[in-house]
Amino acid sequence: MGEISLRTDNTPTVKPVPPRGRAPWPRRVVSRCRAISRRRLVRMITPWAFLALPLGLLILLTYLPAYNLIRYSLTDWDGIDPTMNWVGLANYQRMATDPALYRVLFVSLFYLVGAVVQIAIALYFATILSFKVFAKNVFKGILFFPYLINGVAIGYVFLYLFRKDGTLDTTLAFFGLQDPPQWLGDPKLINASLAGTSVWRFTGMNFVLFLGAIQSIPGDLYEAAELDGANSWHRFWHIILPGVRRVVALSFILAISGALAVFEIPYVMTGGANGSKTFAIQAVEMAFTHRKVGLASAMALVLLAMVLLVTWVQRRFFPDERVELT
Amino acid sequence: MKTKWPAAVAMGALVSLVLAACGDNGDGDGSGTSSPPAGADAPAGGPAGELKVLTHRTDLDQDGTLQGYADKFMAKYPEVTKVEFESITAYDDDVPLRLSTGDFGDVLSIPNGVTNDQLAQFFEPFGTKAELSAKYQFLDSFSVGDQVYGLAQGGIATGVVYNKKVFADAGVTQPPTSYDDFLAALQAVKDNTDAVPLYTNYKDGWPLGDLQRNMGVAKGNADAKNDMTANDAPWAEDGDAYWLDSLLYDAVDKGLTEDDPTTTNWEESKTLLGTGKVATLVLQSWAISQMQAAATDAGASADDIGFLPVPSATAGASFAAVLGDRYYAMNAKSENKATAKAWVEFMIEESGYDAKEGFVSTLKSAPLPSNLSALSYLGTELFEPTAAPAGAEGLFDAIDTAAEIGFSSAPYRQALIDQARQHVAKAEAFSALNAKWAAGRAAAG
Incomplete structure (x- = not known):
């Protein structure tokens, strides 16, 4: 919608050189650029926003425990003690x-x-x-x-x-x-x-x-x-x-x-x-x-x-x- | 603009996930602290506010017995607004994992698996041994140095639960107290009746793990576990561990136990004993009331259930270790310690819990429960196992862990039964244990 109306608005008129101190382009053009970039941003974010939930759960429930498993395997932890001693590859x-x-x-x-x-x-x-x-x-x-x-x-x-x-x-x-x-x-x-x-x-x-x-x-x-x-x-x-x-x-x-x-x-x-x-x-x-x-x-x-x-x-x-x- | 809605929904979901996680965190931290710090503004730290108790007694939580104690407690201390119970079925599996988070209520039963050198990290001491010992017994198990971290919920005596009628049918007239007499009695049961002489409860396993409580009982040695930490061959002939595991090993080897141990069933074992299909179970005195109840339920007589001391090494003498069953402890991070302590004292001194369970009271002044009358009749000598000496509190567990024996675990004695069923020579099985123990001592000692 917006794009078409913008083009019809702008094409016919030849604008005078804007006075100093004002933006070089009409406000509507500027806002149009902004709109596009925001739209592009939204388009970039959208898939990730959808993915955030499954990815978050995946990290929380699979990769984080897996990371901890690797970490524990390099210690002599007994499962209770708050401290665990690093033992390297001894296990x-x-x-x-x-x-x-x-x-x-x-x-x-x-x-x-x-x-x-x-x-x-x-x-x-x-x-x-x-x-x-x-x-x-x-x-x-x-x-x-x-x-x-x-x-x-x-x-x-x-x-x-x-x-x-x-x-x-x-x-x-x-x-x-x-x-x-x-x-x-x-x-x-x-x-x-x-x-x-x-x-x-x-x-x-x-x-x-x-x-x-x-x-x-x-x-x-x-x-x-x-x-x-x-x-x-x-x-x-x-x-x-x-x-x-x-x-x-x-x-x-x-x-x-x-x-x-x-x-x-x-x-x-x-x-x-x-x-x-x-x-x-x-x-x-x-x-x-x-x-x-x-x-x-x-x-x-x-x-x-x-x-x-x-x-x-x-x-x-x-x-x-x-x-x-x- | 079309894209906005789903994105917003997804973001919203993400935010709620994060919030949920936060809420969870708060809660996880909370149950220790969820009780408002009412104890703080109560006069002179008297019992007040809310209390959360972790318990292994799911049965008593469900049938309302615990709530009954809580009501009595709140009647005594009107400032206390709520006592909440969390009963956990797989207590010894779940609770150790929660210890390091601090989220384990204000009062809990100490789970198995906590070693004594870890007590100070998690629990608040009840006081010094000197001041508590005037009133309470069984203080040694969870004490470090002079500090007492656990108070017993009640005491139990080691022994053997048996069916008097089966023994009579088998022609055993005199209660057997010595090792040889006991095995002879089992043999008589096998020869003269259809009953299983000794039921191992192999499948459920924990009764086998609990056999470790009989350590030193055969010879009445209160220091047996401590001696073991200084001995490379505790399973050598006539050693304490030798007597401990010989009863099981010999009984299985001689075919005096159930045919197929892998399909035993604990709940069923109570009925089997009550109805005379099983002659003996090696358990502690807490089991007497449960066995009597099962006998009555099955239409037999509770009077048939008897209690014997664990067979002793020598004829003419018999011993029973009396030890704390489960222990209460207070969360070191609890914000309501005054109430927590009052609850523990109330449970031990006034609730009547120990009498209901047939426990020996933790109070020194209380008389022995009636279910132990047989022991006094037989002249059995009661003793309390000595605590580990200062500085060596965690030594036994450290050696046991390093040796990978699992002295109080089911798999260890299940493996012994497996060997005995295949008639591996006892000396061979025991010397393998000696070798493991010696290696464990070398690694941890």
Whole structure:
């Protein structure tokens, strides 16, 4: 609005030379310049004003704690004392020289195997349920439902499932299997039981990811394949699997980092007892039982480094290539 | 001009965020100071104004018992306008983190994990040991030098809660007080009844951590923990720590505990004991009233619940350590210290809290509670563990931390149970602990 009226105002008249002491340009022109610069300023600020809230929260809740974590990892802080002594890299030195701190990583292997099983199950059901099946949405709901339950609640439910003469033992007895093992009491079985709980919980999330990816594959591909005489295995291997490859790769990254950092289920169910201690539980124990927050912070950062490294190696060997189906 | 509105909204949101943060800060600082400095203008610093109390007893907060004490307190001191309770479930996890902020009320229960050399930073002393000891006991645990930073909420005696009926069914007629008799009694329970002889409460863990209170009890050594700081091998045969952990280790090794320790449940353990499905639990005297209540609730008789001293090393003698349960402390940054102190004195002397809980009163003049009558009947000798000598208050914790044993933690004894279940030789398990302790002493001593 303003711009047009300004131009019509100014063009026809030739102004006399303004007397000394006055602004060389009519007031309206000056104000117009000011208006533009203010508008430009507003335009510059606007995105940042919008971003201020999320960025502020991000800094407050992610980067600030991360910065503190790094700071603590260079001290011998006990988590209570107002003073913390700078110890340099001593905590990292301990991490590098004490193999006892890494022994617990062996436990993560159980969860890694569990994650592979989980991806296989999820892919299987996602493939089946992406075609015409009886009561499809009910099955989708059933498969996804465990993911919606709070992890602590799952821990307690499975505690009752696994206990002696609990739900699992009773069910097995119904099928004639007497004398079941102690699912959590046997140190050889405990990690498999816990990894099984983890599979039950997270299959739903993988399932939904795969289902979404499979449904984005154009339907005419299946028709064309059918005309060419492809059976369902061929369709899975040559159409569906390449189509969801990136999502599968992503799932593997999440699976590996998840297996390294597994915490919630074993912590709620056993507290890390009976040989189920994971790296993250050990870090928590170091911080709150042995009051070595500095060392625990260093452990957390080493865990982060391990996850980043795994991701990097994974990306290195399976680069992110575009998938062309058509 | 179109852009102005959203920008203004965003800026407004930003401002409100900043303001919210400010408000939060003010509050964070506040709860210590939120009480108006009424104590300051009250005559001669008498109890007045508002008081905030942090407590671990969520149950008593919810059922109104604490408010009942507060009402009595305000009736006694009409100048006090409000007593606010903040009860915290994960008390020992949350409160230590709040200590360094100063935001922990005016009065609190001292959380586990605070070491004695840190007391002066956070808490206001109640007075000197010389003046307080005329009236109160259990002063040693949270004293530094002559200053007393914690007053006990009540005292408890170490021991074993057991089901008398199960022992009778198993043919145990004489209450076992010595180590050998006790293990024999557990074996008899296993052989002659269906009950679990000893329930570890492995899953919940804290009852295992609390076993550290039995340190020195087997031999009646009040100095056991202090001696340990000067000993490289406290788990060597016949040492105090040896006796402390042997009971658990041997019982598990001989199969005298529950089959699957990983699925134990504390709340359930009360009912199991009350109904005779479990014979014994190693706990302190505070548990007696809870076990009796659970027995009654389950339709059994409260009279079946008995209390024994912790098995002693030698036959013919038995001991029980009597120690403060939780301790009250005052926030050093509180602006209402007079009221805070009056509250603590009221709780100890007049509230009736200790009698309700079956605690030994912190007052020296009060008689022993009735639930400890069995101990007097058995001729058990009561003693109070000696405090660490001046200058070495934090030494035990420092060695324990450096050794990464966690003497009062659950994971340490859970690991012992794990080893005992796999029948690792006791000598082997204990010598590993000795090695850790010695390394801890070298690092911290």
